Amino acid sequence: MAGSVATSQTILVVGGGIAGMTAALEAAECGKEVVLIEKSPTLGGRTTLLYRYFPKMCHPICGLEINLRRLKGNRRVRVLTLAEPVAVSGTRGDYTAQIRLAPRYVNDNCTACGECARAVTAEIPNPFDYNLGRIKAAYLPHAMAYPQRYVLDPSIIGSEDADRAKAACRYGAVDLDMKEETVELKVGAVVWATGWQPYDAARIQPYGYGRLRNVVTSVEFERLADPRGPTGGRILRPSDGREAKNVAFIQCAGSRDENHLRHCSRVCCMASLKQTQYVHEAWGEEARSTVYYIDIRAIDRFEDFYRRVQADPTVSFVKSKVARIEEDRASGDVILHGVDTEGYHRYAARHDLAVLAIGMEPALRAVEVPPDLPFDASGFIEAGAGGMFGAGCAAAPLDVNRAVQSATAAALRAIQVVNKTADVETI
Amino acid sequence: MSGERYRNSFLREVEHNVEEGHWVKMCMQCGVCSGSCPFGPHWAHPPQELFMMIRAGKREEVLGSDAMWMCTSCYNCVVRCPRKLPITHIMHGLANYAHRLGLAPKNQPTRQFAKMFWDNLSKTGRVNELKLSLGLYFKDGFKQGIRNALAMKDIGLGMLKAKRLNPLELVKPHACKGAKDIHAILAKAKEIEDRRKGLSA
Numbered sequence: 001m002a003g004s005v006a007t008s009q010t011i012l013v014v015g016g017g018i019a020g021m022t023a024a025l026e027a028a029e030c031g032k033e034v035v036l037i038e039k040s041p042t043l044g045g046r047t048t049l050l051y052r053y054f055p056k057m058c059h060p061i062c063g064l065e066i067n068l069r070r071l072k073g074n075r076r077v078r079v080l081t082l083a084e085p086v087a088v089s090g091t092r093g094d095y096t097a098q099i100r101l102a103p104r105y106v107n108d109n110c111t112a113c114g115e116c117a118r119a120v121t122a123e124i125p126n127p128f129d130y131n132l133g134r135i136k137a138a139y140l141p142h143a144m145a146y147p148q149r150y151v152l153d154p155s156i157i158g159s160e161d162a163d164r165a166k167a168a169c170r171y172g173a174v175d176l177d178m179k180e181e182t183v184e185l186k187v188g189a190v191v192w193a194t195g196w197q198p199y200d201a202a203r204i205q206p207y208g209y210g211r212l213r214n215v216v217t218s219v220e221f222e223r224l225a226d227p228r229g230p231t232g233g234r235i236l237r238p239s240d241g242r243e244a245k246n247v248a249f250i251q252c253a254g255s256r257d258e259n260h261l262r263h264c265s266r267v268c269c270m271a272s273l274k275q276t277q278y279v280h281e282a283w284g285e286e287a288r289s290t291v292y293y294i295d296i297r298a299i300d301r302f303e304d305f306y307r308r309v310q311a312d313p314t315v316s317f318v319k320s321k322v323a324r325i326e327e328d329r330a331s332g333d334v335i336l337h338g339v340d341t342e343g344y345h346r347y348a349a350r351h352d353l354a355v356l357a358i359g360m361e362p363a364l365r366a367v368e369v370p371p372d373l374p375f376d377a378s379g380f381i382e383a384g385a386g387g388m389f390g391a392g393c394a395a396a397p398l399d400v401n402r403a404v405q406s407a408t409a410a411a412l413r414a415i416q417v418v419n420k421t422a423d424v425e426t427i
Numbered sequence: 428m429s430g431e432r433y434r435n436s437f438l439r440e441v442e443h444n445v446e447e448g449h450w451v452k453m454c455m456q457c458g459v460c461s462g463s464c465p466f467g468p469h470w471a472h473p474p475q476e477l478f479m480m481i482r483a484g485k486r487e488e489v490l491g492s493d494a495m496w497m498c499t500s501c502y503n504c505v506v507r508c509p510r511k512l513p514i515t516h517i518m519h520g521l522a523n524y525a526h527r528l529g530l531a532p533k534n535q536p537t538r539q540f541a542k543m544f545w546d547n548l549s550k551t552g553r554v555n556e557l558k559l560s561l562g563l564y565f566k567d568g569f570k571q572g573i574r575n576a577l578a579m580k581d582i583g584l585g586m587l588k589a590k591r592l593n594p595l596e597l598v599k600p601h602a603c604k605g606a607k608d609i610h611a612i613l614a615k616a617k618e619i620e621d622r623r624k625g626l627s628a
Contacts, residue, residue: 344475
């Protein structure tokens, strides 16, 4: 399938989120051959799961659309979805990557008409809603999915549902005989844009995530606010579907904590400040947001945004890391316990919903990589002497804007590596 | 070298003289310790506040406080502290230091008991449980002591029957074979500790 496209002058970009797409496009627009691999069925990554960006409160689909247009207009980027690296070996200028391609069970005849989804009865938790809602087991990941093709969930393969999907397709796009395969790529440089994942909130025992119904993570809250999310954009709490008007935001949930993540995840302060505005927007003057924080880290020009939120009468701030959350069983309300730092007052504060501003941890898992890819103590990729580079949140906890900058820098370094390789080959 | 030298900077004094005191500067004032403490509502100053008071140089208020004496060593704060401060140990370190300087509150019950226990133990090398409990019963006066003893008499008689309580211990306490050696060891330990903490013997 893709075995022949790559040479040692090709750049491999691992991860098709905002950083990976950017790195691939920047390199391709400089005339380099790029293979972009993404483990999920669509490009876009976690960016597409955000409702809005800070500080301008604009929608991520806008930037995503621009990138997709660039991608469609560029023949030098080869995109492989459902593709994961298994192992990468070799040295600067000469790497060999083993890529495992998972079957999609839908070929490129697909027109995204949706007949297969209508035919299938089985439902799965929606991975593109952090499993909050459910979707059919034949699905289009989201409206902006690229490639714009349906996917059959492996759980229905061999069942009658799979046969129904095949029968429903008028274009012969459903191919139930697709098998997992492994391909080998020769590349000169690798950009790791493998992104981040939310820290496992259930491990922060005193906050009761997973035990208490109305404790959610910040990434889940994005989905609750998004009109394309499981609640159609209404901020409703999970226990009883009641409107969540009085929302607590708990900062440093997992971050800056020796028991969890040592690093500051950097985006969570801004993310919570942004989310207070979702609450305000949804309920107007009735909205109540309370941000519990150690210190607000709204870096450089974001200070303006922080000031604006401080001036918002529906938002209040409590300087305190919450010690524990308990649930009022009758009402499902959450009660936050702690002591504030401005006066050392003990509080027991009742809220409709608690949002944990969850920390970012690097998502790069057990892939065999050569030793010239160094990691820091938190597992983020550091600058090394080899031909492999971290981009975006694989390199540091970053917001979208800075992830894009990081990706452009990584693309430049990768270009330098393959240019050197080209020089050597012409001599 | 005396603690006096550092009086202008109480934080440095704590760092030098208090067990685990060098951790105090690592506190980021998040408040998890105070919020996690089961005795929290009963302290004059929760740990987070004590640490801030140390950094603010409030020497008399900190060392004269009964707050650190309230610590029950449950270690909830230690396991939850995002900076891994050994808060329990610092509390005991502060209490001990305040006691050594003679600044600890006189009638604080934890301190009274700790002192009674130590005096009892260090005399013979063994804890004389009979003397210790009688000492506790009578610490608030003779009348209250009789009342306490009567309230506990069933348990006392039961222990007597089960041979877990020997009244002769009151007159002739049994001691370690090497009680003298124990005294020497404790004296030496105190000398070393005093030197390290900058306290004159």
